[in-house]
Amino acid sequence: MIYLEDDQLEIHCPEVHDHARCSISFQRTLRIPDDGREYPLPPGLGDFPLRHLDDYAERLPEGRVRRGGVIMPMFQAEAMWLNFGGFSPYPFALKIATGKICAITGENWVNHLNTDPQDYIVLPDQPWLDGYCVEEGVIRQFVAMPLGEGYTVEEQLSGEAQHGGLQITAYPMKAEKFEEMMAGRHKEMSVDSMILHSPAEADMGLAPGGRMRQEIYEDDYGLDVWDQRHPARCFVTIANSTQWMAITGERPPIVPPTARHYTEAGLPWYDYYDADNEVVSGSEILKAVKSVAQIGKEKGETALPNNESVNGTRVVSIRDTRKRTVREYDDSEL
C-alpha cells in the first residue's frame, strides 16, 4: 500500500513483512545548465507538494482520474530529483518511468522486473535519482516540459504524447530473504543495521536536461529475492503551476533560483560516490535521446531560459549519508 504523509509517498507492504517500508519524495532543485558539460549534484530545495488525485476528480478529465495516484505541480523547465528515504534497511526494487518509458533503460514500461538490462534501482543502496541513465555514471536531469511539443522522452521514443507524468512501482524483498540477510548481518557484525499526469490541457511530461555525474547501482541481490506478487504502484500526474492553482486552489512553491545565482551565492553542490557498489552501464536508447536545449535549438525556441554555463562550483563530497538538503531558499539573498 502507498499513502501520503508530509508530501512523501510512504510505501508499506505489511502483507510481506512488518518492516517492509520505504519512502519517496520529489525534491525541488536547480536546473543544471544543458550545455554538454557534466555537473555535480545540485541541492534539494524542499519537497514538491503532493495531493491525492481523487480529491480533485471533478476538475479533471475522466481519463486522468482513472489512473489514480497523486498530482504535483512543476513549472515549465523546472528540474526535480527523487529522494529515497526513511532510513529503512528493508530492500526494495523500484521501477521508475516517465511517460511509461523506463528512466534506466529507455524501454517501454512493463509490469515486471528485468535484469538484462536491469530496469530498476535498489533501495536503500540508491539514495536518489536525478534523471535518465544515459551513460555509465552519467544521467540527464529530469526537466518538466509540456506534452505535445516534442521535448519529452516519451514523445522522442514512442512518437506519442499520451501518458506524461511519472510512474513508480516498488517491489519489496521477499520476507524470507530479508530475514536471512538480517540474520547474516547480525552474525557477521553483531550490530544493528541502520527506507502518476493531468487533464488533457494540463499534461506535463519529463524531458532530459543537463548532464550530471550520478551512478546507478547494480542489483547485488539478484532477481529472485524480489517479491513480484506484491507490487505497490503509483502514477504521479504533473500539472504546471497555473493548472495546479486551478485544480487545487493552492499556490505552487516559489520559482527555484537559477544555477548561476545559486553558485554565485557560494552555496554548495554535492558529489556522492560509493566504491562498494557496481554501476550499471548507461542506456544506448536514452543516450540517443536529444536534450531539451538541443531540441529547442533545432526548433529555434528558447526552451530553457537562464541556461548559461556555470563555473566555480563549490562541491561538497557526501559519504554514506542521505543528507543533501540545504537551508530554505531565501529569494532576497540572490
Next chain:
Amino acid sequence: MTHFGKHIRSRREDLRKQDKRFSLRQVAQRIEVEPAYLSKIERGDVPPPSEATTLKLARDLGEDPDVLLALAGKVSSDLQEIIRKRPKLFADLIRKMKEAPDHAILRIVREVRDGEW
C-alpha cells in the same frame, strides 16, 4: 526509575557510545533544561516532562514523538484536537480498533489509489 526515564537513559547512553554529544549535559543543553532536571527525569525522581520538552527529547534522540509521549503517559495535543472535533466518531473508532492487528489498522489509512495505466 519510571519506564519513561529508563527508556530515555538507555537510548541516550547507547547513542553516547558512538557520539559524545549525547552526554547528559549536552542533551540537556540542546533540549533547554538543566542537566540536574534531566538526570532526575532519567532516574524517575520527577514525573515525565511537558509535551514540548518530550518532543524536543524525541527529536534529539531520534525517537518517535508519539511513542515517547505515550511512554510519558501523554497524548499529543494535535491528536487531542482531532478527537475533540469529532469525539463520538473517534472514540467509537478507537474502541473498535482496540483489538485489531496492526495490518488491519493500517488498512484504514487512506491509500493512494492505483488506477488503470
